[in-house]
Amino acid sequence: NAGVTQTPKFRILKIGQSMTLQCTQDMNHNYMYWYRQDPGMGLKLIYYSVGAGITDKGEVPNGYNVSRSTTEDFPLRLELAAPSQTSVYFCASSYDGLAGGNEQFFGPGTRLTVL
Amino acid sequence: QKEVEQNSGPLSVPEGAIASLNCTYSDRVSQSFFWYRQYSGKSPELIMSIYSNGDKEDGRFTAQLNKASQYVSLLIRDSQPSDSATYLCAVSGGSYIPTFGRGTSLIVHP
Numbered sequence: 001n002a003g004v005t006q007t008p009k010f011r012i013l014k015i016g017q018s019m020t021l022q023c024t025q026d027m028n029h030n031y032m033y034w035y036r037q038d039p040g041m042g043l044k045l046i047y048y049s050v051g052a053g054i055t056d057k058g059e060v061p062n063g064y065n066v067s068r069s070t071t072e073d074f075p076l077r078l079e080l081a082a083p084s085q086t087s088v089y090f091c092a093s094s095y096d097g098l099a100g101g102n103e104q105f106f107g108p109g110t111r112l113t114v115l
Numbered sequence: 116q117k118e119v120e121q122n123s124g125p126l127s128v129p130e131g132a133i134a135s136l137n138c139t140y141s142d143r144v145s146q147s148f149f150w151y152r153q154y155s156g157k158s159p160e161l162i163m164s165i166y167s168n169g170d171k172e173d174g175r176f177t178a179q180l181n182k183a184s185q186y187v188s189l190l191i192r193d194s195q196p197s198d199s200a201t202y203l204c205a206v207s208g209g210s211y212i213p214t215f216g217r218g219t220s221l222i223v224h225p
Binding site: 035040042043045058090102104105106107108109 | 123151158160203205217
């Protein structure tokens with residue numbers, strides 16, 4: 001199993017550009033998550049999904065959009081990139097949300113810089 | 116607002132010593148508790164999960180949970196330089212969505 005994969009690894013955007021961060025998991029997990037991590041800070045939840053077709057906002061959703069058309073894929077869309085979106089983005093998945101089943105597995109991350 | 120608090124450190128311990136990392140949380144209905152290790156420039160990886168009061172041991176790692184006092188801790192015995200990393204505490208409750216602390220930086224010096 002590849003686990004959770006993310007593309008691209010690195011990206012530089014200009015202010016106002018848009019892009020999609022890709023995330024795929026092959027563990028048949030129901031739950032998927034997008035986090036951002038700023039230097040010296042913990043993980044901030046952007047969006048999450050509890051299954052195909054179901055998404056919900058996390059702590060910091062402004063400036064982002066998501067979709068979940070399949071169990072495997074959970075892309076994150078940035079519209080009109082701003083310097084405040086410079087961060088490292090992690091995608092994660094877990095089998096479910098119940099105690100004993102919600103250990104998260106993380107992808108390698110995407111380092112995004114907006115200039 | 117659910118909060119998970121960790122001392123940011125750095126916590127510096129000599130090689131071979133016991134490192135003790137602590138985490139407190141605000142949501143009394145929390146059910147699942149996790150410790151993740153994150154090396155610089157890498158993604159978090161799960162070390163331990165604990166769901167019941169008491170201790171849970173896995174090799175050199177012991178997680179301790181006290182729901183009445185709302186804290187969870189991680190002990191690392193016989194600390195090695197390779198244990199130097201940031202340790203993230205995560206807690207989830209009724210919503211099943213984990214909340215992460217900011218992490219504690221651990222430095223194990225030879």
